[in-house]
Amino acid sequence: MSTESKLQALLDRGEFVVTAEIGPPKHSSPEGIKHHAEMMKDYVDATNITDCQTAIVRMSSIAAGIHVMHSGIEPIIQMTCRDRNRIAMQSDLLGAYSLGVRNVLCLSGDHQKFGNHPTAKNVYDIDSMQLINMVRQMRDDKVFLCGEEIKQAEPRFFIGAVANPFADPFEFRVVRLEKKINAGAQFIQTQCIFDMERFERFMEKVRERGLHERVHILAGVTPLKSWRAAKYMQTSVSGMIVPDEIVERLKKAEDPKKEGVEICIEQIKHIRNIPGVHGVHIMAIAWEEIVPEIVQRAGLHPRPKVQ
Amino acid sequence: MIIAQQKPIQEIAEMIKDCRKVLLVGCAGCVTVCLSGGEKETEILASELRIMRKLQDNPLETVTFVCTRQCDPEYITPLDNLVEDVDAIVSLACGVGVQYVAERFPTKWVLPAQNTNFIGGSIEHGIWEERCGLCGNCILHLTGGICPIIRCSKSILNGPCGGSQYGKCEVSKDTPCAWQLIYDRMQSLGKLDKLLEIQPPKDWSTARHGGPRRAVREDVIIG
Amino acid sequence: MAGDFEPKIVAFCCHYCAYSAADLAGSMRLQYPTNIRIVEMTCSGNIDHRVILNAFEEGADGVYVAGCMEGDCHFLKGNYRAKKRVNHVKKLLEEIGFDSRRLEFYNLSAAMGPRFAEIANEMTQRIKELGPSPLNKKENGKEGDGK
Numbered sequence: 001m002s003t004e005s006k007l008q009a010l011l012d013r014g015e016f017v018v019t020a021e022i023g024p025p026k027h028s029s030p031e032g033i034k035h036h037a038e039m040m041k042d043y044v045d046a047t048n049i050t051d052c053q054t055a056i057v058r059m060s061s062i063a064a065g066i067h068v069m070h071s072g073i074e075p076i077i078q079m080t081c082r083d084r085n086r087i088a089m090q091s092d093l094l095g096a097y098s099l100g101v102r103n104v105l106c107l108s109g110d111h112q113k114f115g116n117h118p119t120a121k122n123v124y125d126i127d128s129m130q131l132i133n134m135v136r137q138m139r140d141d142k143v144f145l146c147g148e149e150i151k152q153a154e155p156r157f158f159i160g161a162v163a164n165p166f167a168d169p170f171e172f173r174v175v176r177l178e179k180k181i182n183a184g185a186q187f188i189q190t191q192c193i194f195d196m197e198r199f200e201r202f203m204e205k206v207r208e209r210g211l212h213e214r215v216h217i218l219a220g221v222t223p224l225k226s227w228r229a230a231k232y233m234q235t236s237v238s239g240m241i242v243p244d245e246i247v248e249r250l251k252k253a254e255d256p257k258k259e260g261v262e263i264c265i266e267q268i269k270h271i272r273n274i275p276g277v278h279g280v281h282i283m284a285i286a287w288e289e290i291v292p293e294i295v296q297r298a299g300l301h302p303r304p305k306v307q
Numbered sequence: 308m309i310i311a312q313q314k315p316i317q318e319i320a321e322m323i324k325d326c327r328k329v330l331l332v333g334c335a336g337c338v339t340v341c342l343s344g345g346e347k348e349t350e351i352l353a354s355e356l357r358i359m360r361k362l363q364d365n366p367l368e369t370v371t372f373v374c375t376r377q378c379d380p381e382y383i384t385p386l387d388n389l390v391e392d393v394d395a396i397v398s399l400a401c402g403v404g405v406q407y408v409a410e411r412f413p414t415k416w417v418l419p420a421q422n423t424n425f426i427g428g429s430i431e432h433g434i435w436e437e438r439c440g441l442c443g444n445c446i447l448h449l450t451g452g453i454c455p456i457i458r459c460s461k462s463i464l465n466g467p468c469g470g471s472q473y474g475k476c477e478v479s480k481d482t483p484c485a486w487q488l489i490y491d492r493m494q495s496l497g498k499l500d501k502l503l504e505i506q507p508p509k510d511w512s513t514a515r516h517g518g519p520r521r522a523v524r525e526d527v528i529i530g
Numbered sequence: 531m532a533g534d535f536e537p538k539i540v541a542f543c544c545h546y547c548a549y550s551a552a553d554l555a556g557s558m559r560l561q562y563p564t565n566i567r568i569v570e571m572t573c574s575g576n577i578d579h580r581v582i583l584n585a586f587e588e589g590a591d592g593v594y595v596a597g598c599m600e601g602d603c604h605f606l607k608g609n610y611r612a613k614k615r616v617n618h619v620k621k622l623l624e625e626i627g628f629d630s631r632r633l634e635f636y637n638l639s640a641a642m643g644p645r646f647a648e649i650a651n652e653m654t655q656r657i658k659e660l661g662p663s664p665l666n667k668k669e670n671g672k673e674g675d676g677k
Contacts, residue, residue: 081461086508108468111460111478122461126508129465133505145508164469169490172467175503179465183505191469238470238477316625347580351622354583359626362664 001140001186005102005158006074006306007046011187011216015304016272017279019076019189019218020291021048024064026057033064036288037071043295044073045303048105048189048281051078055115062096069100076160077101080109085125086134086145093135097155105160105189106131128161129183135159136184161185163217165202166195167239174205181215188215189281192222193267194233195241203276212276219271220281223264223290227251261294268298308337308428309401310435311344311421316355319397322418323356326394328368331356331420332386332408334400336376341435344399344421346373352399352420377404383411390415425457443513443520449501451492456509458485464506537565537591537657541650542581544574544612546604547640548596554643562650565657574598575608582619582633589666592657594634596649602639609637629660 002008010017020040025032033049040047049068051061058064065075077096079089093104108128112120126134126145134145135157142154161180165173177188193199199219206212224230227250234242246263253259268280280300284291295301313319323329331353338344353369360367370389375382377400386408390396395416398405402423409417425437440456446464447454456462460478466486470477474487493499511517543549549570555562571577574597585593595616597609613635620630634653638645 108461108463108470110470113478124461124463125511127461127463127465128468129505130508134508162469167467167469167471168473168484169467169471169487172490172502176465176467179503179505238475239472316622347578351579351583354580354587355622355626358583358587358628358665362627 001136001156003102003139003156003158007076007103008158008186009306010045010304011278015045015279016300017045017216017218018043018282018295018300018303019046019048019279020044020282020284020288021050022064022068022288023050023053023285024059024061026059028059030059030064030067033059033067034071037068037073039289040291041072043292043301043303044282045279046074046076046103048076048078051080051107051109052083052115054110055082055112055117057116062092062099062101065096065101066099074103075101076103076105078105078107079131080107081124081127081131082109082112082122085123089126089131090134090138090144093138093155093157097157098153102156102158103160104135104157105162106135106185107162129179132159132161132180132185133183140184158186159184160187160189162190163188163202164191164239165193165199166191166241170198170202173202174209174211177206177215178209178211181211185215187278188217190217190220191239192220192283193271194230194246195243196267196270198241200274203274207276216278217276218279218281219274219277220283221264221267221271222283222285223287223294224250224256224260225287226256226260229260261290261297264294265298268294268300308340308426309403309423310341310425310427310437311338311401311423313343313348313352313399313421314419316352316359319352319418319420320356320359323367323395323397326367328370328393329356330370330372330386330389330393330396332377332396332398332400332404333371333373334377334398334404335373336378336400336404338400338421341429342433344401349373349399352397374400374404376400377407380407380411383407386411441514442509442511443517444510446506449506450489451496451498453485453489453492455485455489458483458488462509464509535658535662537654537662538567538589539563539565539592539594539653539657540585540590541566541568541653542571542574542577542593542595543568544571544576544597544604544608546573547598547602548574548636548638548646550640551596551638551642551646554640555646558643560643560647562647563654565654566650573603573605573608574612575603575605575610577612577615579615579619579622582616583622586623586628586632586663586665589663591660591663591666592632592634592653594636594649594653596636596638596646599637599639613637628664632657632660632663 022036049061049065061077065077068075106128112122139156142150163177227247230242230247230250233240250256331349333344333349349371353371397418397420398408399420405419426439427435427437429435442456460476471484476482476484577595597612603609616635620633623630636649
């Protein structure tokens, strides 16, 4: 199903897309995100705006997404299942679409235990699978989740979801991806890749099931700033695999930041040759300024234009 | 069974600090089985409180009693003779029992000695775990006998999420990922294909979200 | 105060080891304090949290439980249960502001007459230093009165 999304237009015409991530602030000033958006706009095709990532209170994804949009980048709003029930979700989706948002990434969301409000009640009314399906139904069947008709101006989002080839059980990850595609996912962003071998095995299974022809997969990458950052991800983030070689390489490097960027660029160049991967998703956590350099040196600049 | 655990002694002592005589009521139901509020635990608590108050030069008189259970009005009636001259009733039952006692003695101050935690079962002597989400619409036949509502930290029905690693939930290394368990179980049942079906959103109105619940058996109500 | 305070100490001893060791100490004419009142149990695992708490409430200045050496319990795991229970009661005592050093658990075998005497001496010395149980002090209004 086609939408007004520029990201979809680029993917459908076979472009290798570049998306990045902007983390909204822990206060109500949009200056920071506007600055990041201005800086990135010629280097990416769209950016995600995270939704209270790690369950830490930040400016809402939709509001921040509008600021990013006004600064010249197409936003991909994120919606987790942790903080909103189906009523709030549908309401927010109508609102976001009315403001010009065209892309939404549906995900479960980190448990609130990780954030700054661990005593909060969580919602998890529906899960990410059901959310994907709900967004699709609003667009294609023009109905709310309860079955009631959306009488006019139904929201027509380009629907994204996540896949994590590094979580378990590995064999089931591709099956779950297929489920998400069946539910309506049109593009996928993966968890950031450090274990390239495992990602390649994952893509092999994806191609075996023909999923690469049904969905656009964007491979996630993250530039690391230090061996400590690598170590933290290796040991303290669930569903992440960071091989020791990466940690060692950063430890031995004279300029770890430079090395981290090198590794990221190497990964992107390698990923471009994996069949079935239609783009890269650069998650430069708290290092948004590095995105232009990475995109440039990976040979992905300038970005194609959309009419 | 309902699993409850005693509140810290300081908290209980604080509740009864102005009392000179209290009645401690245990329950021979669930809390006896999970070793937190039965006869033994009631007497130990009474002993602890007496010793503690004696050390504070503020003696406490205690009376103990154990009800068959505190969730049937008939089993609370034996307390009638015991509550006359007590300043407070400390119930070691789960939240249900405390409320029943409070309802029967509306002019008496009734206090909970326990925190009611969850419904579950024993793993081994001394360890109990949560098992049922009380959702009011059981789907255990779809998940190989493992409840995703309560054993999955996010109540996901189409799991696992991206935080499942090495069979553990992202919330804690001690918590198994329910969906890993479900996957393994469905595999051993030869029913993995069932997990490809998309489970629709849950009707939460049968759970506590729909309001306080009630169950009725018309045929046994004789008035 | 230390001079004339004679502690009352209750020793819960298991029949197969500790009590036999007490007997042996007797036949060996080994000296141990008369402060110790021995209570025989079939197994140290018979000990109940309530019995210990009661002993203190009824006036004991010190309490100890003695069972077989680990691995040698006649009832297999009774002494493990006893040790766990005693440790749990020690924790409860601390929570209510009562010195848990007044309670102890020992392992010994039936052949250890001298060890029995040693334990008795050790505990008596410890309690003498700790003074009368605070649950006893106020009753007679005088310190140092162990009645």
